[in-house]
Amino acid sequence: MTTVLLADDHAAIRAGVRMILETAPRPVEVVEEAGTAERALELARRLHPDVVLLDIRMPGVSGLSVIGALRRTGAAVIMLTSFAWDEYVLAALEAGADGFLVKSAAPHEIVDAVHRVVSGDAVLSPEVLRAVIDRAVARPPSPAALEDGPPPERSRAAAEAAPGEPPELPAEALTRREEDVLRLLAEGHSNQQIAHRLVVAESTVKTHVSHVLTKLGVASRVQAALWWGRHGRGT
Template sequence: MPGNSGLSAIDDLRKTGAAVIMLTSFALDEYVLAALEAGADGFLVKSAEPAEIINAVHGVTRGDAVLSPAVMRTVIDRAVRTGAPGASSSGGIPATPPHDQPDSPRHAGDSPTLLEPLTRREEDVLRLLAEGHSNQEIAKNLVVAESTVKTHVSHTLAKLQVSSRVQAALWWGRHGERA
């Protein structure tokens, strides 16, 4: 990309409302994380099969985050190293227990990274999103309509001040239940 790098183009593309998938031969940890933190909705390596690329495009247009299996370990390791909630020596992250009142605010104090507290339901949606579930899977898991999940995702992205599901998942990996 003459005069521009893929990383610097992400912000320009996001400003247009476009979903962004990085397709590159660089599967370096720093590059993957920089692309996702810059707002990419997905990251694929150029060795991906054509069907995988097509599925990724369809996935991000549905609002899903897409990561090539070749870079998934990077993202998981980063989340664990930065203190993912409930991380144990066995590497497991326990599920968040169900809440009695799903739409009541969970956090009493203000967090510097949140515009306003997440509701318990938004937190449930964010946890499932961070686990890699699609909107349809989240809806089934929480027994709500897919349109309700989309609304919760939109509100959560706004509250976290992030522009993509991947950034929200990274936020959850860093802050999780401590928010």
């Protein structure tokens, strides 16, 4: 069974999402809850959940600050938040988040998002992904600029989570097929859709995506899409 860690500073939100996940037709096990980003990171390192549902604004360190470290535990990260502004979407995705959901999402959308990231897909509509890529090309944001007022003092855990900027050139040249997969990925297609377009098995697409992420030095398919938007389009 897929396992999830819930991280939100509102207990009522955590209780509601837990009920949605655990009573779904394809139930998901909520292994633990956290009220702060630092606690979420501590629990993720100990429990190794498949997915972390993470709020952006939390007491002390923001959710944005720990995305990279959460990804390094092996978990996929979905931002679950009240804020749907482009700046927050872009900052979260650049930091390595696998998707973005507003808290007003329908229950089935939340459950579907969890299963999709576990299977290797991103949780972002093609329209939103294209808008985010265009925004990234025009004006890369600074996550620190999204905080309310002066940023809080960063803990060691938060500091080590800060994402690095991927290089303009991949460490190893992409093959023609990998470029095809990356282009379709950046257009917002799922692995299944890419497989259909290229007339290959979905497992083959997953292998290509894995190679692309490694060569680009990024942690998620959304980061790869952002790289393509900045460095690959039109080349």
